[in-house]
Structures are given as C-alpha cells and as structure tokens.
Amino acid sequence: MLNRDLLRNYQSAGVGHIIKVKKGALWMFMGLGKTVTVLTAVLDLFRSVEIKKVLIIAPKRVALHTWPTEIGQWSHTSLLTHTVLTGSPQEREKRLQEKTDIHIIGRESVPWLVKTLGKDWFYDMVVIDESSSFKSHAAKRFKALKLVFNKIDRMVQLTGTPAPNGLLDVWSQIYLLDQGERLGKNITAYRREYFYPKPGFFGFSLKSQGHAEIIYEKISDLCFTIKHSDYIELPELMVNKIDVQLPPKVLRQYKELESELYLSFEDGSEVEPEFAAVLQNKLIQLCNGAVYTDEFGNYTEVHDAKLEALDSIIEEAGGDPILCAYNFKADKERIVKRYGKKVTVLDSDPKTLDKWNRGEIEFLLCHPASAGHGLNLQHGGHTLVWFGLNWSLELYLQFNARLARPGQKHGHVIMHQIATSGTVEDKVFKALNNKTLSQEQLVDYMKRPV
Secondary structure: OEOHHHOOHHHHHHHHHHHHOOEEEEEEOOOOOHHHHHHHHHHHHHHOOOOOOEEEEEOHHHHHHHHHHHHHHEOOHHHOOEEEEOOOHHHHHHHOOOOOOEEEEEHHHHHHHHHHHHHHOOOOEEEEEOHHHHOOOOOHHHHHHHHOHHHOOEEEEEEOOOOEOEHHHHHHHHHHHHOOOOOOOOHHHHHHHHEEEOHHHOOEEEOOHHHHHHHHHHHOOOEEEEOHHHHOOOOEEEEEEEEEOOOHHHHHHHHHHHHHOOEEOOOOOEEOOOOHHHHHHHHHHHHHOEEEOOOOOOEEEOOOHHHHHHHHHHHHHOOOOEEEEOOOHHHHHHHHHHHHHHEEEOOOOHHHHHHHHOOOOOEEEEOHHHHOOOOOOOOOOOEEEEOOOOOOHHHHHHHHOOOOOOOOOOOEEEEEEEEEOOOHHHHHHHHHHHHHHHHHHHHHHHEOOO
C-alpha cells in the first residue's frame, strides 16, 4: 500500500491550495495524480473538522472504478469511508442514507441528486472531476449545481483540459466557483467583453491576445496549474502516423460528396448533408470506411483500407496488448466483426479495467469519451491506436494520456494514428494542434513555482 510520504512536492502544494482556497481548481495535466492530491486534502479537512460530508462528481467509469480504487491504494486515504451512488433511482436513494465520509456519483446523475435532496442538501464540500464536462452553461448538470451553490462551503474542480475548445469553455467552470465575480454574471456579458462573433455567427473569436491575458490574470488566484513536463519524466509518446490511400472509386465518391453535398451508393442508399458540420462528419465516416445513410443507424460500407492498416498493427504487435479508439458505432461493429473474440469492448464493469491492467486483454476497443477521463490503463500495455479522429481536443489529449502516464512499465508508448491522406482528416490534425496551442498558453500563463 502506498503512503503519504510518496506524494511529490507539487502534489503537496496542491493539497495546500485546496485547503487555502475554499473554492478553487487544480488544472493539472493528465497523469499527475490529481485524485490522491484531493483525497489527501479531504482527509486533512476532516481531521481539522472543517468539513462533514464530501460529494465527488465524476465520469461514470471513473466514479465506479478510479476513485474507489485510489482511496484503497494509499494507507492514509484508506481511512476514508465511501459510497458510490449507483444503480436505479431507488437504489441510489437508499445509498444516500449511508453514513460514509464520501459519496461518489456519476455526473449525469447530478440533476437527480439536487432534485432528490432539495433543501436538505448536506454536502459541504463538492469535488468535480473533469470539470470541463461542466463547460456548457445550458447543461442540466451546470444548472443543477447553481441551485445549491450557497449550500456548498468548499469546491474543488479537477481537469487537465480546462479550455478544450478555447477560452469560452472557462466561463461556466469559473462561475461555479465565484458566481460570476471574475468573468461576469452571465455568458452573454463574458462574450461581449472578450470575444467577437465569427462571420456568419458560427462561434466566437478572442478580440486579442491581450484579452486572453486579462482572463488568465482574473482567474489565476483560483487555479493551481502545472504540467507533467515540468515535474515528471513521463514515458516518451512515439507518434506513428499511418497514411492510407482511399481506393480510386472511393476517392471519387469522397470528392463528389465534398463538392456536390450528395452521394448515392450502388445499394440504393444515399447521403445528402444539409449543414457543413454534418458534411464534415460524413466525410470522416467515409474515410473510416462506413457511412451512415439514415437516422436509424444504418450504414453502407465503402472500403477496408483502415481495417487493413489495423491488421498490420496487430500483426506487428505480436500479441502485445493494444488499446484502440473508435468514433462511430459502425467502426466498432466492423472491427468486432473482423477480429471476433480477440476484441474486448470496454463496458461499465470495473472488472474489465482490472483484466486489462493485468495484461489479460489483447485488444481493448473503446470510445474515447468512455475511456478518456481519469482511467488508469498504463499497466495493461503501451500500444495505442486511433482508428479515426474527431474534432475534440479534450478527448484527444485525455485518451492519449491513458497509457503515457506514471506507472507505465515501458520506456515509451507507441501511438498509431491511421489517417487517409489528402482528406478532411488533415484538417482535423491541424485543428487539434491549434487548440493544443491555445490550451498550452492558458496553462503556461498560470503556472506557479512549487
């Protein structure tokens, strides 16, 4: 069992930040040990009788597996008792009555919890794991927490990706900490102060870099921010971009869909995207090898170029475990069909994660939204594959960090990116890199010496 003496200097500094700042954030990149940092601070606050009951809000799998596991792995945090609020509403309501130090709940159940407790809300400390999932001011989970703000004495927000799509994402997270004191009482005022509408009103752009620095400065007192590159030598992430060529016929179909916004297939199905965003998704689907043709999930398979590239990756791995990300259900079904029992699809059963980390799963297939936050998968392998990318920087960074993190037994992690050259996927890579720069600037600005 691990003990408190093993905490790194920056983790101890993070504990101090949580205790000092009643409502604040740890913006620590993936793999830096946010979980045990928070649990240590929680233990100290219980011992000083500053808190009575803690609620931890996390992505579902992280709530079921990561937090309970982490509590039991450290000798000092194992003193904390916990209950996971899971199951049907009736089962969750029964577990609410358990007199443990910590209740852990999936973020999708936050509206239910607020409604169920009402005026009897009894959590004086709330921890939001992956607070970037509260970035939407219109989301039910954000609105629910607003209702109990005044009943919460302490709040800690955790994320390695505070601004996955730019600084607009920061407002809602900071509002839950200060009720608009720093960035304005509503999102409209925040936009008006710091952003210009993009042409055609498709989103917003910062007025200037100076406006970004004003935002950084206003919130810097709330946020404890470091990067793993500053304090930890992580396994090297070796990127292997595998360019595949679309078959000539499929390339003609791609260009037709891109220019004509219409495509028909030999089986009689057709695709006619009405909006630019829909078109981009259809083009990515075509690059992957299967295109959805209706709203019921039916799709037409057009090529196996990426599956053939995946054949080569599996063969070269020689039985070493592979963690593979897919984006569309059609891709998952095609991969499972091709490799059969060799594939294990990540589910909600914590035992699946345990089997992976013991090296008992050869090929683990998962959507990055299901495995991108907080899961410790570094013990099970060092080969990662992106079957196809999407536009989300948050999912991209989070999923990449599942293997390249402390505890990785190998000196490196190999990340294979299967991409069709000369297609929209080139734009996806460029967009992810641009968003990474913006997020790096945010984190770098607010770093403080430890």
